[in-house]
Amino acid sequence: MKAIEIIKPGEIAIVERPIPECKENEVLIKVKAAGICGSDAHIYHGKNAFATYPRVVGHEFAGEIVKVGSQVKNLQVGDGVAVDPVSSCGHCYACRIGRHNVCKSLSVIGVHRDGGYREYVAVDAGSAHKLPKNISWEIAAMIEPYTIAAQVMDRGRLTADDTVLICGAGPIGLILLQAVKMTGARVAIMDIIDTRLNMAKEMAADLVINSKTSDMITEMMAFTNNEGASLILEATGNINVLETCIQKIAAPAGRVVVLGFSTELVKIPQVAIMSKELEIIGTRLNNNKFPQVIEWFAKGLVQPEKILTHTFKFEEVEKAFDFMDKNPADVCKIGLTF
Ligand SMILES: NC(=O)c1ccc[n+]([C@@H]2O[C@H](COP(=O)([O-])OP(=O)(O)OC[C@H]3O[C@@H](n4cnc5c(N)ncnc54)[C@H](O)[C@@H]3O)[C@@H](O)[C@H]2O)c1
Ligand SMILES: [Zn+2]
Ligand SMILES: [Zn+2]
The missing domain is CATH 3.90.180.10 (Medium-chain alcohol dehydrogenases, catalytic domain)
Structure with missing residues (x-):
C-alpha cells in the first residue's frame, strides 16, 4: 500500500x-x-x-x-x-x-x-x-475537528446566556462558531483576514472584528454593554491575543479557554486573574x-x-x-x- x-x-x-x-x-x-x-x-x-x-x-x-x-x-x-x-x-x-x-x-x-x-x-x-x-x-x-469544538464547549461550560468571543476565524474558529451558534449564545469572532471573517458572517456571527483595522477592546465593550465577554475561546494561538483577552476583554467571573499550544511565555499579572476570579481553562483534543x-x-x-x-x-x-x-x-x- x-x-x-x-x-x-x-x-x-x-x-x-x-x-x-x-x-x-x-x-x-x-x-x-x-x-x-x-x-x-x-x-x-x-x-x-x-x-x-x-x-x-x-x-x-x-x-x-x-x-x-x-x-x-x-x-x-x-x-x-x-x-x-x-x-x-x-x-x-x-x-x-x-x-x-x-x-x-x-x-x-x-x-x-x-x-x-x-x-x-x-x-x-x-x-x-x-x-x-x-x-x-x-x-x-x-x-x-468538530470534536475539538465539542470538547471546548464542555470545558468552557458554554450556555445560551453566554456572550462569547472567538479569537481566530481559521477552520477551528469557524467550527467553534457553528458549535456556539447551536446553543443560541451571542457570539463575536475576530481575525485579521477579511475573507475568513466574511465566512463567519455567512455563518451568522453576531459581530465580526478585524483586529487590524478596528480596536478589538472597544468593539467588545460595545458588544457586551461594557461587561466584557463571559466566555472567550482563544483559537489564534497568538500569545498577545491571549494576554489582551485575559486582561482587557474577559468579564468578571468569566472563562477563557486556551486552544493554542505556543511555547512562548505569556505575560499576565496575577491580579488580572485574581481580581475577576477568571478561569483560564486548557482544552486538548x-x-x-x-x-x-x-x-x-x-x-x-x-x-x-x-x-x-x-x-x-x-x-x-x-x-x-x-x-x-x-x-x-x-x-x-x-x-x-x-
Ligand atoms: N487544543 C486543541 O485540541 C486544538 C486542536 C486543533 C487546533 N488547535 C489550535 O487552535 C488554533 C486554531 O487552529 P486553526 O487550525 O484554525 O489554525 P489557523 O492557523 O488556520 O487559524 C488561526 C487564525 O487566527 C488568525 N490569527 C493569527 N494571529 C492573529 C492575531 N494576532 N490577531 C488576529 N487573528 C490572528 C489567523 O489569521 C487565522 O485565521 C491553533 O492555535 C491550533 O494549534 C488546538
Ligand atoms: Zn487536527
Ligand atoms: Zn492514562
Missing part, C-alpha cells in the same frame, strides 16, 4: 508499506478521505513539539472497514467509520478521573504513532465510530466526543460543507500543503481523497 510519510521536517514522500495486520480487537480500515489540520502542517515544517520522525501524519480521517478482528462485536466489514485519534493508558490520574484525552502516556494517531495518510490503517475497534449513511467521505473526515458529533452531522446541526473549501488527491499532498501555506485567505479546510 501507499503511505504519505514525513521523513524529517520539510521532507515528504509517498512510500510503499505493507498493509497493517489486524489484531483480534482491531478493525482494518481502507482510508477514503482525510483532512489536513494545521498541526499536520506543523509536523511537516518541524514546528510540533510532540511529534517524532519519520511519521505518517493524519488524525482526521474516515474509511470503510475491510477486516474485523475475531474479538470485535459491534462493527462489520463494509461499515463506514471515523476514527478517534486519542489513545490512553487507562490507569494514570487523568484516566482514572475520566479525562483520558490528557493521559500521562497519551498517544495520538498521526502524532505519536502513524496516522491516517495511508491506504490502510488498523485501529482498536473502540476508536472506530460508525458513520451515518448520508454523509460523504470528505465530510466524515471532518468529524474529528476530545474526550469521547465522537458519538455526540456524529449526531450533529446526522441531524444536520452543523455545516461542515462550509468549512471544506478544497479537495486534493492524496498523491498531490505536497501540492496541497504548499497551497494551504500560500493561500490562507482562500483556504479553510483541505480534504485529501484516497
Whole structure:
C-alpha cells in the first residue's frame, strides 16, 4: 500500500508499506478521505513539539472497514467509520478521573504513532465510530475537528446566556462558531483576514472584528454593554491575543479557554486573574466526543460543507500543503481523497 510519510521536517514522500495486520480487537480500515489540520502542517515544517520522525501524519480521517478482528462485536466489514485519534493508558490520574484525552502516556494517531495518510490503517475497534449513511467521505473526515469544538464547549461550560468571543476565524474558529451558534449564545469572532471573517458572517456571527483595522477592546465593550465577554475561546494561538483577552476583554467571573499550544511565555499579572476570579481553562483534543458529533452531522446541526473549501488527491499532498501555506485567505479546510 501507499503511505504519505514525513521523513524529517520539510521532507515528504509517498512510500510503499505493507498493509497493517489486524489484531483480534482491531478493525482494518481502507482510508477514503482525510483532512489536513494545521498541526499536520506543523509536523511537516518541524514546528510540533510532540511529534517524532519519520511519521505518517493524519488524525482526521474516515474509511470503510475491510477486516474485523475475531474479538470485535459491534462493527462489520463494509461499515463506514471515523476514527478517534486519542489513545490512553487507562490507569494514570487523568484516566482514572475520566479525562483520558490528557493521559500521562497519551498517544495520538498521526502524532505519536502513524496516522491516517495511508491506504490502510488498523485501529482498536473502540476508536472506530460508525458513520451515518448520508454523509460523504470528505465530510466524515471532518468529524474529528468538530470534536475539538465539542470538547471546548464542555470545558468552557458554554450556555445560551453566554456572550462569547472567538479569537481566530481559521477552520477551528469557524467550527467553534457553528458549535456556539447551536446553543443560541451571542457570539463575536475576530481575525485579521477579511475573507475568513466574511465566512463567519455567512455563518451568522453576531459581530465580526478585524483586529487590524478596528480596536478589538472597544468593539467588545460595545458588544457586551461594557461587561466584557463571559466566555472567550482563544483559537489564534497568538500569545498577545491571549494576554489582551485575559486582561482587557474577559468579564468578571468569566472563562477563557486556551486552544493554542505556543511555547512562548505569556505575560499576565496575577491580579488580572485574581481580581475577576477568571478561569483560564486548557482544552486538548476530545474526550469521547465522537458519538455526540456524529449526531450533529446526522441531524444536520452543523455545516461542515462550509468549512471544506478544497479537495486534493492524496498523491498531490505536497501540492496541497504548499497551497494551504500560500493561500490562507482562500483556504479553510483541505480534504485529501484516497
Ligand atoms: N487544543 C486543541 O485540541 C486544538 C486542536 C486543533 C487546533 N488547535 C489550535 O487552535 C488554533 C486554531 O487552529 P486553526 O487550525 O484554525 O489554525 P489557523 O492557523 O488556520 O487559524 C488561526 C487564525 O487566527 C488568525 N490569527 C493569527 N494571529 C492573529 C492575531 N494576532 N490577531 C488576529 N487573528 C490572528 C489567523 O489569521 C487565522 O485565521 C491553533 O492555535 C491550533 O494549534 C488546538
Ligand atoms: Zn487536527
Ligand atoms: Zn492514562
